[in-house]
Amino acid sequence: MSYQVLARKYRPSSFSEVVGQEHVLKALENSISQNKLHQAYIFSGTRGVGKTTIARVFSKCLNCMQADSPQVIPCNKCSACEEIKIGRHMEFLEVDAASRTGVDDMRELLDSVQYKPANARFKIYLIDEVHMLSKSSFNALLKTLEEPPPHVMFLMATTEVEKVPKTVLSRCLQLNLKVIPEAKIQLHLKSLLDLESIEYDEESIALIADSAQGSVRDGLTLLDQAIAHGNGSLNTEDVKALLGTIDQSYIIELVEQVVAGNGDGAYNALHKITELNVEYEQVLKILISVFHKISLHQQLHNNESESIQRLADNLDPQITQLHYEIALNSLGKFHVHPHPKQALELCILRMLAFQPMGEAVTPREEKKNLKISSSA
Numbered sequence: 001m002s003y004q005v006l007a008r009k010y011r012p013s014s015f016s017e018v019v020g021q022e023h024v025l026k027a028l029e030n031s032i033s034q035n036k037l038h039q040a041y042i043f044s045g046t047r048g049v050g051k052t053t054i055a056r057v058f059s060k061c062l063n064c065m066q067a068d069s070p071q072v073i074p075c076n077k078c079s080a081c082e083e084i085k086i087g088r089h090m091e092f093l094e095v096d097a098a099s100r101t102g103v104d105d106m107r108e109l110l111d112s113v114q115y116k117p118a119n120a121r122f123k124i125y126l127i128d129e130v131h132m133l134s135k136s137s138f139n140a141l142l143k144t145l146e147e148p149p150p151h152v153m154f155l156m157a158t159t160e161v162e163k164v165p166k167t168v169l170s171r172c173l174q175l176n177l178k179v180i181p182e183a184k185i186q187l188h189l190k191s192l193l194d195l196e197s198i199e200y201d202e203e204s205i206a207l208i209a210d211s212a213q214g215s216v217r218d219g220l221t222l223l224d225q226a227i228a229h230g231n232g233s234l235n236t237e238d239v240k241a242l243l244g245t246i247d248q249s250y251i252i253e254l255v256e257q258v259v260a261g262n263g264d265g266a267y268n269a270l271h272k273i274t275e276l277n278v279e280y281e282q283v284l285k286i287l288i289s290v291f292h293k294i295s296l297h298q299q300l301h302n303n304e305s306e307s308i309q310r311l312a313d314n315l316d317p318q319i320t321q322l323h324y325e326i327a328l329n330s331l332g333k334f335h336v337h338p339h340p341k342q343a344l345e346l347c348i349l350r351m352l353a354f355q356p357m358g359e360a361v362t363p364r365e366e367k368k369n370l371k372i373s374s375s376a
Ligand SMILES: [Zn+2]
Pocket: 063, 064, 065, 066, 074, 075, 076, 077, 078, 079, 080, 081, 082
């Protein structure tokens, strides 16, 4: 059986197939149906949330030749739709600004602006990672944006919209894409697996959607890897191995020992975790997420896990915040530690050092005494 990568096979061919971003799609659909097209659009948002995907679908809407005006739903059959899909349309120029930052590249590109498109409604420029353009490139672009010929359409995408000059932004309709909620990613992954008749379990899907961190593309890439890993099917153990995740119960045990102020217990729990050959950075991330869940539950009583509920009841909310900060701080400094394991150990030791109820006083007093005796 030949296997086609899911991300490519299920690339959205119209707006209805795009996951999330309803507010952006609505704005684009309205500009088509009400005939209020702008000449420059800028799509901003983190990686993998659908910026260029939406821009490509929009390009098909604009140039679809099935009717004599732009269409909210492209036909996906005419030569324009077909050619834009495979990136061969003569009047659809896709540029990666990251590799063509120089002003000569930009001038060369903009030279063609004045020529009317042949066999197409619009000449469309899709400039990806537009914030990478040099200052002079932006100036050249701005000149065109100030008086664009009516047949020209600029679609720009960027992960760092704050680096795009205000003068350029003010000439564009700015569309901010959001990260996709985990539940939506889960639904999407499940629907594709159903279409592919691939068996899965809920936990695998939840793990992948969590690791995707709001990006459908990352979710699909992970899903593809997991399917390859599991020889054509999905199972939790393979997915965990692939993602380098560990059972949250190990982390919960560790947190319970920390909360109890039990140093030996915490060290044993940590030892169990390190025996699993996991990535220490991943452990820190799960630790942060556990304290986040505890903290949320303390305020909102929204967690269904019994262990999180128990921890939330037993931990002072201020100490929860402190532990959260300590873990976050350890993650931030993770890469300066000569040994990753030390970063994790130090994080746990710090949490133990900041125990409530005065436990922390003793070691500090001892330290002071030690100082006095050593200086004496
Ligand atoms: Zn078409």
